[in-house]
Amino acid sequence: MDRKHTIHPFFSGRLFTHLFLLVIVVVWTAPTVGLFISSFRDKDQLVVSGWWSAFSSSEKKTAGRIGGAGEQIEINGKFIICGSFLKKGSSKKIIAFGARSNEPDAYQIGETIRHKNGATFRLDADGSYCWESPKPAERKRGQRYFYVVTSPPVFTFDNYREVLGSQNLGQSFVNTLTVTIPATIIPIMIAAFAAYAFSWMRFPGRNFLFIVVVGLLVVPLQMSLIPVLRLYNRIGSLFAVEAKSYLGIWMAHTGFGLPLAIYLLRNYMSSLPRDIIESARIDGASHFQIFTRMVVPLSVPALASFAIFQFLWVWNDLLIALVFLGKADNQIVLTSKLRELLGSYGANWEILTASAFVAIVVPLMVFFALQRFFVRGLLSGSLKE
Amino acid sequence: MGVGLCAFYFWGTNWLLNRLLSDKPDADGIIIRKQHLRSNISPWLFTGPALLLLGTYLVYPVFETIKLSFMDRTGDTFIGLANYRWAFTNPEFLQAVTNNVLWLVVVPSLSCVMGLLIATLADRVWWGTIARSLIFMPMAISFVGASVIWKFVYDYNGPDVSQIGLLNAIVVAFGGKPQAWITIPFWNNFFLMIILIWIQTGFAMVILGAALRGVPDEILEAARIDGANEVQLFFHIVVPQIRTTILVVWTTITIIVLKIFDIVLAMTNGQWDTEVLANLMFDWMFRGGGDFGRGSTIALVIMLAVFPVLIWNIRRFKQQERL
Numbered sequence: 080m081d082r083k084h085t086i087h088p089f090f091s092g093r094l095f096t097h098l099f100l101l102v103i104v105v106v107w108t109a110p111t112v113g114l115f116i117s118s119f120r121d122k123d124q125l126v127v128s129g130w131w132s133a134f135s136s137s138e139k140k141t142a143g144r145i146g147g148a149g150e151q152i153e154i155n156g157k158f159i160i161c162g163s164f165l166k167k168g169s170s171k172k173i174i175a176f177g178a179r180s181n182e183p184d185a186y187q188i189g190e191t192i193r194h195k196n197g198a199t200f201r202l203d204a205d206g207s208y209c210w211e212s213p214k215p216a217e218r219k220r221g222q223r224y225f226y227v228v229t230s231p232p233v234f235t236f237d238n239y240r241e242v243l244g245s246q247n248l249g250q251s252f253v254n255t256l257t258v259t260i261p262a263t264i265i266p267i268m269i270a271a272f273a274a275y276a277f278s279w280m281r282f283p284g285r286n287f288l289f290i291v292v293v294g295l296l297v298v299p300l301q302m303s304l305i306p307v308l309r310l311y312n313r314i315g316s317l318f319a320v321e322a323k324s325y326l327g328i329w330m331a332h333t334g335f336g337l338p339l340a341i342y343l344l345r346n347y348m349s350s351l352p353r354d355i356i357e358s359a360r361i362d363g364a365s366h367f368q369i370f371t372r373m374v375v376p377l378s379v380p381a382l383a384s385f386a387i388f389q390f391l392w393v394w395n396d397l398l399i400a401l402v403f404l405g406k407a408d409n410q411i412v413l414t415s416k417l418r419e420l421l422g423s424y425g426a427n428w429e430i431l432t433a434s435a436f437v438a439i440v441v442p443l444m445v446f447f448a449l450q451r452f453f454v455r456g457l458l459s460g461s462l463k464e
Numbered sequence: 465m466g467v468g469l470c471a472f473y474f475w476g477t478n479w480l481l482n483r484l485l486s487d488k489p490d491a492d493g494i495i496i497r498k499q500h501l502r503s504n505i506s507p508w509l510f511t512g513p514a515l516l517l518l519g520t521y522l523v524y525p526v527f528e529t530i531k532l533s534f535m536d537r538t539g540d541t542f543i544g545l546a547n548y549r550w551a552f553t554n555p556e557f558l559q560a561v562t563n564n565v566l567w568l569v570v571v572p573s574l575s576c577v578m579g580l581l582i583a584t585l586a587d588r589v590w591w592g593t594i595a596r597s598l599i600f601m602p603m604a605i606s607f608v609g610a611s612v613i614w615k616f617v618y619d620y621n622g623p624d625v626s627q628i629g630l631l632n633a634i635v636v637a638f639g640g641k642p643q644a645w646i647t648i649p650f651w652n653n654f655f656l657m658i659i660l661i662w663i664q665t666g667f668a669m670v671i672l673g674a675a676l677r678g679v680p681d682e683i684l685e686a687a688r689i690d691g692a693n694e695v696q697l698f699f700h701i702v703v704p705q706i707r708t709t710i711l712v713v714w715t716t717i718t719i720i721v722l723k724i725f726d727i728v729l730a731m732t733n734g735q736w737d738t739e740v741l742a743n744l745m746f747d748w749m750f751r752g753g754g755d756f757g758r759g760s761t762i763a764l765v766i767m768l769a770v771f772p773v774l775i776w777n778i779r780r781f782k783q784q785e786r787l
Contacts, residue, residue, distance in 0.1 A: 093588075100585040103578075104595050107662065110613045111601070113630060117616065129628045273514035282507035286785075288515070293781045295522045297774050299723050301745050301763040303521055305756050306528035308749070309539065310520075334521025337514055366506055395606030397726045398746070414608045418730050421612060428616060428628070435612035439605045446604035450597065457667065458674050 118436045121233035122429035136229045138174070140183045145200075145210050145221035158215045164226065165206025170233075176202045176226035183225035192224075202226060238433035246430065248437050250408055251416040255394060257325060258404070258412055262332035262393045263386055269333065270340030271382065275370045277341065278349035279356055289345070295338040304402050307331060311403065323405040331403050332396070336389050343388075346459055347381035348374055384456025387449050391442050413438040526767070532760035539756040547761040557762070560739040563653055564769075567724060567740065570654070572717040574661050576710060579668025583676055584698075586669075596673070600666035607663070607726030614659045615731060620644040649737040656738060659727050664720065668713045675709035676702065715773045722769050741766050 113130045120133055128137040143164040151158045165171055177185035178192050178200070186192055192200040198212035202224065210222070242248045276282070277289050308322075315322030351374065359369050375382070397414040404410045406419070417431075417438050424430045446453065536543045551557045582599055586592035602610060619629030620642055627633045632642040646652045679702055687701050703710070725742035732738045734747065745762035748755045 269513045272510040276510035280507040303525035306525035334517040439609040442604040
């Protein structure tokens with residue numbers, strides 16, 4: 080695409096143009112960036128601080144219980160309980176503490192809480208505490224203290240390990256591939272033949288049939304769901320096979336993808352030079368030979384465009400998968416799985432962000448690698464002046 | 465397994481066609497007849513699989529759905545207009561229609577405006593290609609994926625605690641009160657619409673951008689010499705020039721809006737007054753064992769809304785072919 084910098088100067092200020100576009104781009108990308116960063120964050124940090132603060136330390140208010148009466152030792156008439164709220168070698172740091180839950184930051188590190196009964200409590204930044212009292216502690220459970228802890232940013236693959244392992248997202252990834260690859264290849268083949276016939280063969284009803292195809296381009300999927308589901312159920316019970324099968328969904332995606340495929344490919348194929356096809360005909364080549372040896376190789380850009388469309392569409396589809404595929408582990412696709420996780424782990428953002436990223440990473444890669452074809456396909460699909 | 469079956473299909477078709485087409489005639493008199501026969505048959509061999517699939521998956525279902533909309537929940541007993549009577553007195557359905565109309569007004573218009581705006585801006589800066597690419601990116605993300613992304617933006621942690629949702633964090637930073645955005649009736653519709661606008665603006669931008677570049681420079685220059693300022697130029701010269709393209713983009717997004725389902729299902733499942741037709745239809749397909757009659761009725765309402773676009777597309781296509 081060549082760009083002309085001089086046309087349509089709607090906004091006169093150059094700086095304003097840059098800034099305005101920059102703001103839009105930031106607004107557009109921030110949600111995805113947030114998801115991406117969050118998916119690598121430690122799940123404890125993820126729930127307390129926003130992703131934009133992922134690179135700075137996070138603060139958390141929490142509580143800990145000191146050792147109980149069983150752990151106290153007596154030194155010089157004083158009863159002492161010492162221990163630590165943090166694990167040894169932890170990268171967390173305590174910055175303040177207190178005796179009441181509503182003021183966990185009443186005392187700074189180095190200060191000492193003096194209770195009315197004479198007991199004192201001291202807490203260090205590394206989590207180690209000492210409680211001292213002239214009277215022995217009586218309760219089995221230790222007293223509770225509150226503190227504010229900061230933790231340095233932690234980035235981890237744990238979330239991905241979790242979703243790919245125990246959430247079985249890896250299997251869903253394979254299922255999605257199993258659906259997508261045939262559901263992309265089959266319609267291309269079928270549509271290429273049909274598109275060739277619509278562009279270079281004469282047969283009765285050709286124009287009428289193609290107009291039907293143009294009409295079908297916009298027929299909503301919803302119209303087909305119930306009849307096709309009933310059809311599948313009937314076939315399923317007739318031949319005693321599972322109504323929800325991969326074959327069923329491949330055929331469904333093929334059927335629903337065909338109008339666009341035929342339309343795009345026919346537009347492209349009919350724009351090929353008439354001379355070369357007619358001279359090949361005169362040389363005695365059959366339609367089949369012309370199709371496989373000339374038209375298909377020449378139509379690679381259009382085929383690629385549609386392949387990307389169909390791939391993205393099938394990969395990202397939820398509706399057809401929900402209706403025509405089961406929800407068992409061996410059939411559930413990524414989108415369907417993601418939707419279930421959204422229902423059952425609505426607040427577990429470490430699972431959701433990582434799962435969502437697993438679900439969108441392949442389409443994003445395809446998109447960025449083959450954007451050129453994608454754009455070309457979009458243009459030829461909707462702009463035929 | 466999948467690829468194997470696919471390859472089998474490919475070779476099957478291939479072999480069949482090959483066999484029929486390479487059928488060599490043996491006597492002079494038969495050549496003509498066979499050639500004639502071949503050229504009569506081969507188009508149907510080429511289009512056959514496609515027509516069969518289109519028939520099964522799109523044409524037959526249209527008629528079947530019309531029939532089913534007059535049937536009861538099992539799809540076997542005729543009940544006349546009862547489903548339609550139910551629909552137009554059912555508050556849920558009426559709300560879905562209202563919400564769909566709202567979506568239809570907001571999403572295509574904002575997507576087109578934003579698309580046109582970004583296309584215009586991106587043509588004027590050196591990093592326009594990168595900007596376009598980033599704006600375009602959401603098109604590759606599934607509606608469910610986009611829903612997770614935006615649910616995270618709208619996330620609400622409860623009052624008086626730090627917010628991890630971007631929107632609430634911004635609201636708090638400006639001194640506002642955090643809200644559970646997607647549960648506020650009426651306005652939550654707009655928060656769902658933003659997701660679709662976010663996805664579709666890239667589409668509008670690409671198509672409209674190409675059309676903008678197609679506007680002849682001479683016309684612009686002539687208008688400039690006549691003393692038109694840039695804003696006048698844009699609204700009086702550029703927009704009329706690309707009017708058809710705007711309409712195409714508008715109708716394409718309109719159809720996507722009419723079928724919008726995944727976003728509502730994933731974000732709210734129609735709760736908090738966000739129901740739309742496609743989600744309601746899906747719901748009725750399975751609710752209480754499934755009601756095919758009511759489901760079909762709702763599908764048909766969507767189809768009726770699409771119908772004007774269908775007619776317009778066909779008319780436009782016929783005009784193009786005549787040129």
